[in-house]
Amino acid sequence: MSSRPVRVRFAPSPTGPLHMGGVRTALYNYLFAKKHNGTFVIRIEDTDQTRFVPGAQDYIMDSLQWCGIMPTEGPGLGGEFGPYIQSERKSMYRPYAEELVKNGKAYYAFDTSEDLTKMRDQAKSMGMPNWQYNCITRGSMQNSLTLSADEVSKRIASGEPYVIRMKMPRNQDVRFHDEIRGWVVVNTNNLDDKVLFKSDGMPTYHLANIVDDHTMEISHVIRGEEWLPSAPLHVMLYKAFGWEEPKFAHLPLLLKPDGNGKLSKRDGDRLGFPVFPTNWVTTDGDVFSGYRENGYFPEAFVNMLAFLGWNPGTTQEIFTLAELCEAFSLERVSKAGAKFDPDKTKWFQQQYLRNTNDQYLAKQLNQHLNNKYPEDKLAVVCKLMKDRATFIQDIWSEGSFLMEQPTSYDEKTTRKKWKKNADQIMTEWVDELGKATEFTTEAIEVQFKAFLDKHKLGIGAVLPLFRLLVTGKGMGPSMFEISSFLGKEECIKRLTIGLEKMAETQTNL
Numbered sequence: 143m144s145s146r147p148v149r150v151r152f153a154p155s156p157t158g159p160l161h162m163g164g165v166r167t168a169l170y171n172y173l174f175a176k177k178h179n180g181t182f183v184i185r186i187e188d189t190d191q192t193r194f195v196p197g198a199q200d201y202i203m204d205s206l207q208w209c210g211i212m213p214t215e216g217p218g219l220g221g222e223f224g225p226y227i228q229s230e231r232k233s234m235y236r237p238y239a240e241e242l243v244k245n246g247k248a249y250y251a252f253d254t255s256e257d258l259t260k261m262r263d264q265a266k267s268m269g270m271p272n273w274q275y276n277c278i279t280r281g282s283m284q285n286s287l288t289l290s291a292d293e294v295s296k297r298i299a300s301g302e303p304y305v306i307r308m309k310m311p312r313n314q315d316v317r318f319h320d321e322i323r324g325w326v327v328v329n330t331n332n333l334d335d336k337v338l339f340k341s342d343g344m345p346t347y348h349l350a351n352i353v354d355d356h357t358m359e360i361s362h363v364i365r366g367e368e369w370l371p372s373a374p375l376h377v378m379l380y381k382a383f384g385w386e387e388p389k390f391a392h393l394p395l396l397l398k399p400d401g402n403g404k405l406s407k408r409d410g411d412r413l414g415f416p417v418f419p420t421n422w423v424t425t426d427g428d429v430f431s432g433y434r435e436n437g438y439f440p441e442a443f444v445n446m447l448a449f450l451g452w453n454p455g456t457t458q459e460i461f462t463l464a465e466l467c468e469a470f471s472l473e474r475v476s477k478a479g480a481k482f483d484p485d486k487t488k489w490f491q492q493q494y495l496r497n498t499n500d501q502y503l504a505k506q507l508n509q510h511l512n513n514k515y516p517e518d519k520l521a522v523v524c525k526l527m528k529d530r531a532t533f534i535q536d537i538w539s540e541g542s543f544l545m546e547q548p549t550s551y552d553e554k555t556t557r558k559k560w561k562k563n564a565d566q567i568m569t570e571w572v573d574e575l576g577k578a579t580e581f582t583t584e585a586i587e588v589q590f591k592a593f594l595d596k597h598k599l600g601i602g603a604v605l606p607l608f609r610l611l612v613t614g615k616g617m618g619p620s621m622f623e624i625s626s627f628l629g630k631e632e633c634i635k636r637l638t639i640g641l642e643k644m645a646e647t648q649t650n651l
């Protein structure tokens with residue numbers, strides 16, 4: 143562990159909505175910061191103006207807010223290291239690029255995109271499909287290493303466009319320790335002379351990222367595996383500036399449910415589950431669905447995400463955010479890609495629904511229902527139905543009968559159970575219930591059992607009929623609880639109406 147204070151950052155590019163892989167990166171940064179009493183920073187990396195998508199930054203902030211993993215420094219949040227949007231830091235980067243040129247670690251390059259295409263095509267025709275601007279080829283290009291100092295000054299003074307490229311040294315091993323992967327060694331012969339500063343006056347991702355991580359005093363860079371190939375260049379840049387490197391941790395990829403390849407932004411709609419935390423509406427009005435709008439609780443979503451690439455080393459699966467902060471460690475993050483499991487995601491949601499207080503669920507449910515019902519009644523609906531539901535909306539689709547008389551009767555149960563004597567049995571049961579003086583769950587159960595004994599009937603011959611007439615369904619929670627909740631009058635009314643409906647159906651057959 144570095145002795146520096148822990149400062150981590152999530153550095154998304156506002157090129158679209160935040161995929162759940164991005165949310166997981168933010169989450170691990172958040173957990174790591176909390177675990178080490180550190181600071182979690184968000185920095186918006188918008189140096190590639192061609193890929194800028196309006197609304198993306200707000201979407202990112204809104205999603206983190208929904209997940210409950212807000213950074214403490216960032217745009218609109220304050221902090222001593224701002225601005226936190228790279229385009230607002232634009233003027234800071236050039237001097238750093240120039241410093242590298244002055245120290246011989248970088249150079250000006252004047253090659254036009256046509257020149258570069260020509261070189262690539264030539265190389266291809268000679269059987270070398272992957273031409274790179276590197277320690278070998280730079281000697282035959284137009285740059286400050288091949289042109290005279292006078293020529294370079296003249297070209298710059300005349301306004302000729304140029305970029306600044308990293309001068310990657312020849313045949314050196316770049317070594318760095320990744321907190322998840324261990325030692326990584328790459329030879330510089332395999333690295334090209336990346337552009338650090340573009341002709342449009344903007345730094346590239348690489349330069350801006352390193353300058354910002356350094357000036358924002360970032361201690362740990364925790365990011366997706368897709369950035370691992372860039373890490374050697376970043377390490378070389380730290381060395382070129384003479385700066386202390388942060389620690390690196392490259393998180394495993396999120397894989398499709400079948401394990402075949404990276405979970406992509408398009409998979410969600412193709413495979414029938416959300417890949418975004420919240421709905422994203424494109425400028426054309428297309429909607430990509432989000433976990434929030436699908437009815438997931440943020441706590442369930444976050445709990446599920448935490449397990450995509452990390453495990454606590456115990457069998458515990460349900461963790462509050464505070465417990466995750468306590469339990470999280472980079473040592474327990476795996477190197478192997480993490481398969482996304484939509485069923486497990488639903489399972490997490492089910493567990494959270496079950497553990498959520500009925501009053502809270504009732505309030506949420508009532509909002510869906512435009513506050514149509516008394517909340518104390520809905521709280522009982524939630525209590526009775528939540529073990530059978532995944533989402534709040536299921537409580538209603540499965541349990542609306544608790545508030546409303548059924549309008550239809552489950553066909554399969556009717557066909558299977560509504561036999562010849564059903565009408566007679568139920569008529570007698572209605573009479574029996576009519577005599578009840580106490581209408582508690584227990585009392586109804588006692589009365590029901592006595593009724594079965596008296597008529598020498600099995601539970602399976604009567605209970606499904608009782609359920610069918612009162613709820614319209616073939617399955618559900620305890621009929622005795624349902625009955626006591628509905629009350630004697632309502633129960634008898636439903637049984638009577640149900641009997642009439644069944645008689646009609648039978649005569650119509």
Ligand code: GLU
Pocket residue numbers: 152153154155187347351364365366369
């Ligand atoms: N802007 C990069 C991204 O969009 C950040 C990568 C990093 O964390 O260094 O993911």
